[in-house]
Amino acid sequence: MQRYILSRLIQSFIMLVGVLFIVFFMLQLTGDPVALMVSRNASPEQVEELREELGFNRPVMVQFADFVSKAVRGDFGMSLRHHQPAMELILERLPATVELASMALLFAMVVGIPLGLLGGSNPGSIWDTLARGAGLIGQTIPNFWLALILIMVFAVGLGWFPSFGRETRQFMGLALPTKSVILPAFALGLFTMGQLVRFTRSAVLEIKNEDFVRTAYSKGLADRRIYIKHILRNAAIPLISILGVQFGYLLSGSIYIETIFSWPGLGNLLAESIGNRDFALVQAIAFFTSLVVVSLNLTADIAYGMADPRIRYGE
Amino acid sequence: MTKILSVKNLVIKFHTFDGVVHALNNVSFDLQKGETLAIVGESGSGKSVSMLSLLHLLPMPPAKIENGEAWFYGAGKEPVDLLKLNRSGISKIRGGKIGFIFQDALSALNPVMTIGRQISESTMEHLGLSHAKAKEKTIKLLDRVGIPGARQRYDNFPHQFSGGMRQRVMIAVSMACNPKIVIADEPTTALDVTVQAQIVDLTKELQKEFKIAVVWITHDLGVVAGMADRVLVMYAGAPVEIAEAQDLYANPQHPYTIGLMNALPSVKGHEDSRLTSIDGMPPDLMEEPHHCQFAWRCPYTFDRCWKEIPQQIMVGENHVVSCFFDVENRRPRGHV
Numbered sequence: 001m002q003r004y005i006l007s008r009l010i011q012s013f014i015m016l017v018g019v020l021f022i023v024f025f026m027l028q029l030t031g032d033p034v035a036l037m038v039s040r041n042a043s044p045e046q047v048e049e050l051r052e053e054l055g056f057n058r059p060v061m062v063q064f065a066d067f068v069s070k071a072v073r074g075d076f077g078m079s080l081r082h083h084q085p086a087m088e089l090i091l092e093r094l095p096a097t098v099e100l101a102s103m104a105l106l107f108a109m110v111v112g113i114p115l116g117l118l119g120g121s122n123p124g125s126i127w128d129t130l131a132r133g134a135g136l137i138g139q140t141i142p143n144f145w146l147a148l149i150l151i152m153v154f155a156v157g158l159g160w161f162p163s164f165g166r167e168t169r170q171f172m173g174l175a176l177p178t179k180s181v182i183l184p185a186f187a188l189g190l191f192t193m194g195q196l197v198r199f200t201r202s203a204v205l206e207i208k209n210e211d212f213v214r215t216a217y218s219k220g221l222a223d224r225r226i227y228i229k230h231i232l233r234n235a236a237i238p239l240i241s242i243l244g245v246q247f248g249y250l251l252s253g254s255i256y257i258e259t260i261f262s263w264p265g266l267g268n269l270l271a272e273s274i275g276n277r278d279f280a281l282v283q284a285i286a287f288f289t290s291l292v293v294v295s296l297n298l299t300a301d302i303a304y305g306m307a308d309p310r311i312r313y314g315e
Numbered sequence: 316m317t318k319i320l321s322v323k324n325l326v327i328k329f330h331t332f333d334g335v336v337h338a339l340n341n342v343s344f345d346l347q348k349g350e351t352l353a354i355v356g357e358s359g360s361g362k363s364v365s366m367l368s369l370l371h372l373l374p375m376p377p378a379k380i381e382n383g384e385a386w387f388y389g390a391g392k393e394p395v396d397l398l399k400l401n402r403s404g405i406s407k408i409r410g411g412k413i414g415f416i417f418q419d420a421l422s423a424l425n426p427v428m429t430i431g432r433q434i435s436e437s438t439m440e441h442l443g444l445s446h447a448k449a450k451e452k453t454i455k456l457l458d459r460v461g462i463p464g465a466r467q468r469y470d471n472f473p474h475q476f477s478g479g480m481r482q483r484v485m486i487a488v489s490m491a492c493n494p495k496i497v498i499a500d501e502p503t504t505a506l507d508v509t510v511q512a513q514i515v516d517l518t519k520e521l522q523k524e525f526k527i528a529v530v531w532i533t534h535d536l537g538v539v540a541g542m543a544d545r546v547l548v549m550y551a552g553a554p555v556e557i558a559e560a561q562d563l564y565a566n567p568q569h570p571y572t573i574g575l576m577n578a579l580p581s582v583k584g585h586e587d588s589r590l591t592s593i594d595g596m597p598p599d600l601m602e603e604p605h606h607c608q609f610a611w612r613c614p615y616t617f618d619r620c621w622k623e624i625p626q627q628i629m630v631g632e633n634h635v636v637s638c639f640f641d642v643e644n645r646r647p648r649g650h651v
Contacts, residue, residue, distance in 0.1 A: 220441060222440070
């Protein structure tokens with residue numbers, strides 16, 4: 001198990017170095033950020049002066065080395081647009097994104113896993129039809145389209161929910177979610193819900209036919225016990241890694257949803273900073289998101305190892 | 316001797332996309348209290364299907380029980396027909412009254428549950444034991460089936476055991492609730508020969524100790540000779556011969572059984588004598604049988620064999636055969 005964790009740690013580290021590399025050089029290809037920052041009729045001398053001030057006139061490799069050495073200390077420089085440290089901006093926006101992603105994942109799990117279990121355990125039944133339908137719809141409806149429809153029907157039409165923005169309720173120093181999160185979380189979580197339904201259903205269908213399930217029946221156990229202790233317990237192992245990947249996707253992939261609902265999260269910030277060619281901020285967000293995804297995958301891998309005794313007690 | 320199980324006229328068909336598979340055609344046999352009945356036959360002869368169907372462990376559909384009764388005399392005073400029981404009725408029999416030992420213990424045990432829990436969950440269900448009591452009983456049982464350090468091993472997972480030890484655990488699972496019958500479905504096939512012998516011996520010991528009737532499904536006639544009281548030979552979904560083990564080896568009556576015996580290597584055999592085999596292939600089970608299913612391969616066929624399905628004929632005390640021909644005397648049997 002220790003060797004297993006160690007090898008995952010090393011993999012994650014290599015991945016992050018690769019991410020830093022890509023993030024830095026991709027942005028170099030998009031054009032000169034200084035051109036955006038100065039007014040149209042600035043003289044070439046003025047532009048050059050600004051380039052020098054911001055360090056963009058140095059060789060690319062030097063800029064990269066500088067970037068990495070600061071990045072490992074959490075310093076991604078100042079946002080060119082906001083004139084605030086990039087990391088500070090990210091941490092400001094983080095709670096909103098975490099709230100949205102957690103609610104989306106919660107919705108996906110609460111609906112997806114039981115529906116997949118019901119469908120997989122009674123193939124061909126009404127539950128199965130429902131599960132397959134939910135899986136298909138969840139995975140095929142584009143979330144930006146769904147978001148617009150939701151706003152039209154539930155915010156504008158029925159007026160049940162706000163159409164944009166985030167409101168929180170203070171409780172013992174915590175900012176608790178209010179109903180403002182419901183529409184964006186639903187729109188964001190639907191795809192993950194579809195994934196979970198389909199995955200749980202097929203895992204249950206497969207495990208149902210395993211020999212050890214027949215053994216469980218031959219022991220005269222109650223159906224409920226067989227499904228929870230024998231079938232779901234085995235399906236949970238691969239499910240853990242899916243959940244890790246999906247949570248990473250939810251935390252990072254909400255640009256559309258956050259923009260449509262004006263949700264003050266990371267995705268919104270990223271969209272804005274790309275439009276502004278806000279170098280430091282884009283780099284910081286990209287790296288931060290990768291860090292989140294990589295550490296979630298790492299957590300999922302370790303949890304996977306803990307849940308599967310064949311790995312836990314392996315070499 | 317008293318009967319513990321009586322199966323009558325069991326017919327099972329599998330309704331598949333390609334057509335109907337006639338898996339069992341009119342299977343009847345009795346099982347006595349405390350005896351060992353070996354069911355032998357080649358793959359597809361219906362050995363496992365017949366036993367799995369009694370506990371409703373066949374996937375239905377495609378399998379369908381078309382006819383038959385299976386009277387079990389071990390649940391209370393009145394016999395019950397296992398095939399007619401509902402879900403909760405059969406759940407009480409499974410594990411509680413009839414235990415099952417499966418072939419490959421690695422795949423037959425849950426990989427993510429400790430072996431201790433896999434045994435004690437059964438005793439908690441059937442005997443209503445508390446957690447702690449079930450654990451104590453399980454540890455005793457693990458010790459009894461020969462797991463060294465049973466208390467420590469309680470919390471181990473199946474993959475941490477060797478093949479033989481896993482099969483011992485499987486035996487403990489099957490016998491955890493003091494059943495009347497244990498059905499062993501080729502439990503030694505996946506094991507090497509020395510371990511096979513240990514498993515056979517262990518089953519015999521426990522059988523005596525707990526007075527359990529054992530149905531031993533196998534295609535290994537060597538194992539059968541060593542442990543069975545009676546033998547049921549199956550061919551193409553029907554029993555062809557039922558006899559006491561010694562009688563069967565000394566005096567096989569059905570041409571198929573005779574063929575099997577001739578195919579066994581003999582210690583006395585000549586050095587360069589070759590083993591004989593039975594010519595031909597087992598029949599296609601997709602076709603509904605209208606005559607003796609062994610007729611295609613049988614050296615003794617005559618016209619009647621192609622017209623009727625032979626019924627079971629008593630040819631001696633406890634010796635039943637389904638054949639129209641008397642091989643010993645080289646003539647058709649009279650109507651008995």
